[in-house]
Amino acid sequence: MNTLFTPLKLGTLNVPNRIFMAPLTRCRAGDAHIPNDLMAEYYAQRASAGLIIAEATMATEGNSAFWKEPGIYSSEQIAGWKQVTDAVHATGGRIFLQIWHGGRACHPLLNRGAQPVAPSPIAITNDEVRTPEGTKPYVIPRELRDDELSGLVSGFKKAAENAKVAGFDGIEIHGANGYLLDEFLRDGSNKRTGPYGGSFENRARLTLEVLEAVSAVWGSDRVGLRISPLNSYNSMIDSDPVGLFTWLATRLNDYHIAYLHVMRGDFFQQQNGDVMTPIRQHYKGVLIGNMGYTGEEAGKDIAAGKIDAVAFGVSFLANPDLPARIKASTPLNQPSPATFYTWDAEGYTDYPALTTS
Known part of the structure; x- marks a missing residue:
């Protein structure tokens, strides 16, 4: 357990x-x-984390997949995020911004009628999306042309520039969970031919172009990447996830990024297997594990060299002082799923800290 509290x-x-x-x-x-203000309070409450990775944030306008999620493309959004980063830094914390494009998970009702885009015209079928008109099925996306992809890369680069102005300590590229970059990576959603489809190298091309673009802004050592090799969320699948992501892990060694953040499992438990071991064998940088870790397991895996850190999700959501609770072996607050995607302080900033629980 003590390994969790080493620098x-x-x-x-x-x-x-x-x-x-x-x-x-x-x-x-x-x-x-x-x-x-509410978001600034929420993140400042959790500043005892070794690193906060802020929520998925729209790199460019018109790509909403969650209705009221944040963006980083306007001056007002930059100012809002500056309020957040100032609050976190005032409490002694560190915070990266996760920049993101929703791809086929976007919906016309969230984006002024615009059809979502994707590597191939294949819709999400295993879930529905929340909209102002209630939950709706996902729609068939428009297949992006090769000549449009440089514009997407430029959008990520501009988002990285804006994140720097907003005072973040770095950025994480969202390459997971069935959103645009993950859709290009995995062959269940990418049926393209040409330079962005087919081989591992071609399917990873867009992700690596984004990585290079944002690294030009920040330096690669302030850039992380999140991947989800097994996650079937948003109708995702790949015919060879271990092969694909060990190839990518090896390729990432050339970039000297801050970290690789790996979701080790599947929300729906449809795809099973061990991706952490082969990725650890091939990736030479800092490896962050995520999904279902307890404090005890995290400490043991770090001590064994399997990973270097763990990103806790729902347990951090419900426990603003999670490191203190893990250190004290104190029972955790239980989360309230009904408030995960609501719009006020309930289930957001009102979870009690250890000193008041």
Whole structure:
């Protein structure tokens, strides 16, 4: 367990412990997607994390997949996020911003009628999306042309520039959970031919182009990447997830990024297997594990060299002082799923800290 409380170096950033806060979409940014006082309070409450990875944030306008999630493309959003980063830093914390494009998980009712885009015209079928008109089926996306992809890369680069102005300590690229970059990576959603489809190298091309673009802004040692090799969320699947993601892990060694953040399992438990071991064998940098870890397991796996840190999701959502609770072996607050995607303080900033529970 003590290994969780040893310092770690992420590129040029030193963090005091290995209990990270995973990115958690909470939908508190309102219809204009602008971070606010409530969000600043929420993140500041959790500043004892070794690193906070802030929630999925729209790199470009018109790509909403959660209705009231934040963006980082307008001056108002930059100012809102600056309020958040100032609050976290005032409490001694460190915070990266996860930048994101929803891809085929976007919906016309959330984006002024615009059809979502994807590598191939294949819709999500295993879930529905929340909209102002209630839950709706996902729609068939429009297949992106090769000549459109440089514009997407530029959008991520601009988002990285805006995140720097907003005072973040770095950025995480969202390459997981069936959103745009993950859709290009996995062959269940990418049926393209040409330079962005087919081989591992071609399917990873867009992700690596984004990585290079944002690294030009921040330096690669302040950039992380999140992947979800097995997760079937948003109708995702791949014919060879271990082969694909060990190839990618090996390729990432050339970039010297701050960390690789790996979701080890599947929300729906449809795809099973061990991806952490082969990725650890092939990736030489800082490896963050995520999904279903207890404090005890996390400490043991770090001590054994299987991972370097763990990003806790739902447990951090419900326990603003999670590191203190793990250290004291104190029972955790239980989360309230009914408030995960609501719009006020209930189930957001009102979970009790250890000193008041």
